[in-house]
Amino acid sequence: MTTTYADYSRDRIGWFFGISGTQLAFLATGSLPVFWAIQQGAWLSGFLLLLIWVAVVLVTIVPIHGRSATGWMCAAVAHAAGGLMGWTAFRAKAAEGKTEDLETPDLPGVLQGVQIHDGPPHGSGLQRVAIIQDHASRCWAVTAAVVHPGIGMEAADERRRYGAGLAELIDVAGRTEKIEEILFMVRTVPEDGAERELWVQAHTKPSSPPLSRQINADLANGLSQASVRTEQFITLVVPEARIARSAKESGGGLEGRCRELYLLMGEVEAHLRGAMGMTSVSWLTSPELALACRTGFAPGDRAGIVEALALREKDPGVNADVPWAMAGPSGADPVVRHYSHDAWNSISATIKLPAKGAVMGALAPILTPSESGERRSFMVAFPIVAQSKADRQSGNSEWAADTAEAVRGRLGMKVRAKQREETAKARGMDTKLARGNFLTRPYAVCTVTVPKTARVSEFGRRLDASVRRAGFAPLRLDLAQDAAFAASAVPLGTSLTRKSGAR
Numbered sequence: 001m002t003t004t005y006a007d008y009s010r011d012r013i014g015w016f017f018g019i020s021g022t023q024l025a026f027l028a029t030g031s032l033p034v035f036w037a038i039q040q041g042a043w044l045s046g047f048l049l050l051l052i053w054v055a056v057v058l059v060t061i062v063p064i065h066g067r068s069a070t071g072w073m074c075a076a077v078a079h080a081a082g083g084l085m086g087w088t089a090f091r092a093k094a095a096e097g098k099t100e101d102l103e104t105p106d107l108p109g110v111l112q113g114v115q116i117h118d119g120p121p122h123g124s125g126l127q128r129v130a131i132i133q134d135h136a137s138r139c140w141a142v143t144a145a146v147v148h149p150g151i152g153m154e155a156a157d158e159r160r161r162y163g164a165g166l167a168e169l170i171d172v173a174g175r176t177e178k179i180e181e182i183l184f185m186v187r188t189v190p191e192d193g194a195e196r197e198l199w200v201q202a203h204t205k206p207s208s209p210p211l212s213r214q215i216n217a218d219l220a221n222g223l224s225q226a227s228v229r230t231e232q233f234i235t236l237v238v239p240e241a242r243i244a245r246s247a248k249e250s251g252g253g254l255e256g257r258c259r260e261l262y263l264l265m266g267e268v269e270a271h272l273r274g275a276m277g278m279t280s281v282s283w284l285t286s287p288e289l290a291l292a293c294r295t296g297f298a299p300g301d302r303a304g305i306v307e308a309l310a311l312r313e314k315d316p317g318v319n320a321d322v323p324w325a326m327a328g329p330s331g332a333d334p335v336v337r338h339y340s341h342d343a344w345n346s347i348s349a350t351i352k353l354p355a356k357g358a359v360m361g362a363l364a365p366i367l368t369p370s371e372s373g374e375r376r377s378f379m380v381a382f383p384i385v386a387q388s389k390a391d392r393q394s395g396n397s398e399w400a401a402d403t404a405e406a407v408r409g410r411l412g413m414k415v416r417a418k419q420r421e422e423t424a425k426a427r428g429m430d431t432k433l434a435r436g437n438f439l440t441r442p443y444a445v446c447t448v449t450v451p452k453t454a455r456v457s458e459f460g461r462r463l464d465a466s467v468r469r470a471g472f473a474p475l476r477l478d479l480a481q482d483a484a485f486a487a488s489a490v491p492l493g494t495s496l497t498r499k500s501g502a503r
Contacts, residue, residue: 008353008425008442023061030056065475075479079336088334088482095330102323107293107492108332108341109482110136114492116286116324119258123283129265130286131258132493138240139180141493142261143289146232146272147280151361159360165275167437172271173236174384174438176264178246181237181384181498185491187377188228188367189299228369233292233491234272234281236264237498289491290327296490297329298342299375299449334482338456341485347460348447348484351472355418358471365470366446370462375449379488382440383497390439397426445477445488445496 030053037046059069067075082088090108093099099106105114113136118128132141151159173179238261247256265283272278284292295302308320329341339346351366367376385393401423408415433439448463450456460476467474477484480496487494 026060027053027057065478079334079479090329090332092326092328092330094326099325102325105324105327107328109334110486110494111328111490111492113137116289117254117258118286119262120255122262127283127285129258129262129283130289131254131261132235132289134493137495137498139237139493139498140240140243140257140261141235141237142265142283143233143235143292143491143493144265144269144281144283145288145292146234146278146282148232148276148278152364161275162277163360165271165277168275169268169271170382170384170440171436171438172267174387176267178238178242178260179236179264179268179384180239180242181493181495182268182382183233183235183237183379183487183491183493183495184382185233185235185377185379185488186367187231187233187296187375187489188369189231189302189375230367231292234268235491235493236261236268237493237495238264284491286324287321290322290324293327293490293492294322296377297327298344300343300451332482337476337478337481338460339481339485340452343452344449345452345454345456346447346449346481346485346489347456347463347476348445348481348488349460349463349467349474349476350484351444351446351467351474354471354473362470362472363444365466366463368466370459370466373451373454374459376446376463377449377489378444378446380442380444381487381495381497382442383495385439385441387433387438390433391430393439394426394429394433398430401426441497443496445484446474447485447488449489 034046034049034053037043037049062069064072079088088109093106103116105111105116107114113134115133115135117131117133119131121127122129129142132143133139134141151162154162170182173182243257243260247253247260250256250259269281269283272281291305295305305320305322308318312318312320332339332341334340337347339348363378367378369376404419405415405423408419429439446463446467448456448459450459464474464476483494483496486492487496
């Protein structure tokens, strides 16, 4: 048995042939010159104006790979202008020998406004959790590395319990009135065998037979090629506008905000370990977060860092930390269809939820690398809509559904099954909000990262095939590959929906 979730609906329901009221008003206004020309008997002018009006219709309401023609034109012009002016290309200060402060992050693109603070000592180990401040979006964030046993071998009841636990987590975050977004990130890379190699070196006896050593080496080589390593992160995002007042009551400044974030961390961690079944929740310190950021941009650096950490246990003088000035790439260039960073190329795509519903655990094919050296990453975001805004949107959706049904009935149009289902979901949303549930607009971004010696376009097609095999529809995020990569591979709280100056 499988557990399928299909209780989701479109963000906005158009109340006249699937288009919104604003679009309808714009098209109606644009059609007035056509009727005026017909009234005056100017048939040639009316025909030309009609052609212009049809072109306006295509530009306004016809989507092309998720965007309208106007959206594509604006994005293409902005991308071309940024490339010509040299704004999109990134070169790290460390690569040019201009580094001044090793603790200041030097990151490309949407990550340039990120600053990392060391929070006060926290927990029984008195660790200083890394506090992420995004000056561009005026948000604060904290990231934890989590471990979950997985649901691949779980029964339907257990999967349903995990799904209910996720819904409860969103409701808990909404009731805090501070958390704006919860980000789940999973990165799978082929096993590099770094830990096993260190263990073998520490436990190999000089007197062991050469044959046994050769057998162990062959087994390690075969197992490393057939296995993958999984990294899981969760990030809580809190806007400055929602935390400023309570932070002032807690002492103000950075320390007051850290206290408020620690309270939110405690609430979320208790729910993660309970209803969601996480076996480990470890909030990252600044060095740990810098390591996660560096391996996000350069997956191949992990083996060397693991070896340095092992050497530091024997020799405290070994520096195994990654300074924030070098946690990013030495160079990065966003291209139209992929993102180039250091010696790697990445392709990102978002997925569209199927009408028949999403089966829990269906994302496994997306996270499975197809070849050695390939890295897959996946981010699922749950932006939480404020209760007042959710009530307003629910009312608008219900009104649009009722209006569309009345218009179709007046015109004698047959109501299709898909339209009836969307209308029922729009009407049922108000009931759920009245029961205390919170509205969220989830979205997901998946990314494949390969060395520059490989054909990234081929691996992009394999990623699309994996998405379709999982039951979803892929949509390549052209002209936004850099932002999509940062959101899906670097656990710094980057979002594709959050705007500068967040609420």
